[in-house]
Amino acid sequence: MELQLSMVVLEVADLEASVRFYRRLGLDLPDAVPGGRPVVAHRMGSGVTLLLITGFASTYDPTWSRPVGRGYSQMLEFYVGEDAVVDSRWNELVDAGYVGRMPPTQTVGPYAAIVEDPDGNAILLTSDEAASPES
Template structure:
């Protein structure tokens, strides 16, 4: 299976302000639902989804803090297949010396793990069928 970039996740301080910006930019992103989940998603024609949230990294990554010269505001999500593949990729990357931020975990959404690339960019590995290129 070819590895696919499936989603860009932006952890933001103000969901409504961020959604307004991306709507103004030209994306057909839905408005924030009052009292709804702290997330808005938009699947682009390329198949890549832009997900804007105030509560993913802040909830599931105990080391996360709002960026200030070293933190992160976004994650690159890669759909890797089944839960077992998330587990094995996590183990392989840690064995190779890469930094893990969240071990494989069943989140409120996908089964996922978080690792850093060599530059400190945060990568989310998931088995979320919604992120599959075939979905």
């Protein structure tokens, strides 16, 4: 069997704030089940599921601690379509108060922008056809 990336799990501090961000980004996230586990999952057309959860890491990994500072070691890349969509998503998110790390820029690779989600994760918005689920 070929190894497949099936899920990206983000341990978030505030589930509602994260759901608002990813909805504003353009994902059709469901609401968390009231009184249920603090988790929201969304399966994308590419087959990868984005899972937002609170309390999992701290419950099952006694050495876990939330990262501090403004650095990041990973980025989640979201293919949003054309350059104009990168621009509009960037503007919408920054205007809504989210931290912009890199305005829309023609990099040595794709046209892209970086914004932070509520937990400081770097979100790369791109028009790179190589990131399209159809590629």
